Amino acid sequence: MSLKNIIDLYRYLNKPVYDSNNRRFSFNGSYTNTLRGKLSEIDFNSKFIQDADFAINGDFVNIDDGFPNCKKNDSIEFTIKLAPDGLIAFHLSWADFIYAANYELIKCNYPEEFYIVEDDYYSKEDGINITDSKLKILVKLVNYLSSQAEGTYFEEKFLCLVYFCKSEEGIVDKMLLKINFNNPTLLVDKIDSDIFNELFLKESDDLLINEKKNIFLTTLNDFLRPLSEEIRFISLVTEIKKFQELFLNNLKLYFDKFSFQKIRQEVANAEIDFSEKCSKTLSDIQAKLLGIPISLAGVIAIFNSKDKYEILMLFIGITFTSLILTSTVKVQLNNLNAIKSASKNVFDGFINRYLSCPETLRDMIVNEKRMLDEQQKETSMWLHIFLILSLSPFVLSLIFIMVIYIPRIFFLYS
Template structure:
């Protein structure tokens, strides 16, 4: 198997002789060097080409079977690189981009040696960042191919087109085509594929929202490059403005996530509003049945007026007073329940009120309207409970007043008798 790394070691050991053509070079040594033998052995082991002519001490020997002895004084040979694509050895970076057809599909050989730049991909990428940028571009193309809806390879073998579709329900489907092409100018730019790697189809098990994120990426790509008409230029435009594209994608993703969050917040506000309103409605329903006892108690005043004696009237007054007491305490209990409902409303809406500044205008208005409406209901119900508690004592006060008015003489006489009895009692107690 051809190895460009072994070729690079051998070529460097031979002093990096100049190329006669783009795929051959000549080496000449006028005196013996111990380094030549191991370099030739490494060159043979690299399997990157063949020896075309070999002269040892000015005598031509068989290039396919020669062995270097330790006694030569003059040595020269011509070496031709394989033209069948077996060796990833290129004259320069430009030749690599032209002859390596796999680059447009995101494939870059693991081992590459560039003769003019003297760069080996295994350990010298740091010397020329363009090689690192090329590898990053290949990774970008690979990721874009994974995200594309279709791959079009029908035109010519060296052309590779990636088709992206954005489905717009209102305007129909929008389609763009990217045709990866890499030249020396693009290698001046560094692109990162970290985001795209997280969107690869192989990550479906790790991210349940990946389908939507991939769709947002495609829609963002269509939006970003829709003004370009040529597929090659569109790819160049995306690479040259990669940071701007990532910013657009992140904004679109944030908009989607925020929209989802705001929709959820709106549902929470609506549910909270409905729950509080339902609790207030139940409280009003419970009170309504009990409030009817107030006018019924007032009807008893007629019975007091028609009572045959003071005893009957007194019993009726005590009954109405007891009823008023029970009604007042019941309303007081309802007031406690009302306070708990108000506290629950504050708890349910406090979290949304803290984030109201980041909410969209429609959600802000919806939240404020819900709070205003519930607050108004609470105030009205609070005043009603206070008034009903006062009204609960109205039958008792009216009954006592009517009873006192009708039987005033008997009550005064009774009061005098009671006071006289008390005085006598205290007198007897004083004698002891």
């Protein structure tokens, strides 16, 4: 036998007046086979019933002997008094239920079986009851608040949650949140808990779940600290939309800051990468550029030489050296142009992608691009100087030969 048998009887009797103070209901009417069947299904010695009095046609009925068969025009009168205490019981209204279940609710133990007379709502039947849904969300919220508290204790009819919060001045202070469900204003508005669902989960794939929880607690402190302890929980529930807006705003500010740092790191890494590549175009040819002064020494040797074969060999050596150096510098110039093109595309992409970012971030990107452009311009200048220097031994030696030695040869053979 369960509470459902008593509820079925109560509904069959067309829900007579329920005296919540004395926890009883009465009936006076026809005694039928259907009613006899309903009564026979109930164990009147169960934990749900404290007392029951029956009279058929004015005669007392001993329920231990069972209910007699029905006769035509039989009438029955009875009063059933339900057992005191216990949550598996009849409750006239949700307010009565909350009053009776307050201690279990603040411990986050939601009763599985109960009956609300005014709503004709039995908790184990299919269907959705708005108040029931609200209470379950509240219990879920309290459960989460409790899990994040530094300490919990019970004080009379309150669950007290202790939080330690750090102020902007760095001072750690205690905030107390007293929770009691026994207040009708808690059930006035619909409670939207969608944004908290991921916080209520014991396990989450969100890599930033801890940051979100910290922001939740910070928002809770900012929202409740100015209020007195007695109204903090009521204010949190009745103004849950305002609290959610504050939480989402704080969440947005955090992620904007997080994104800002991420973008800064991304831009800085790109600047460092292109800067290193730019520097490498010079460092890679430093050893080879030592061939320039050697070639210039060869030019001096040509100028001082009197032997035409020696001059020819020196000229050939200088020519090959100049060609090698020139081609090497030319390759590095091509690499630099490729680096300049790539860096322009990357930084232009940064600027276009982060148009909506704070002005300081856009200025940082532009400044990084400007400094990189200056470095590339300076590198390009040095590479062009080295290109000219690479060609200079060949040009000078050619001039010496054409201006000095060729006329001398013609003069000797003329």
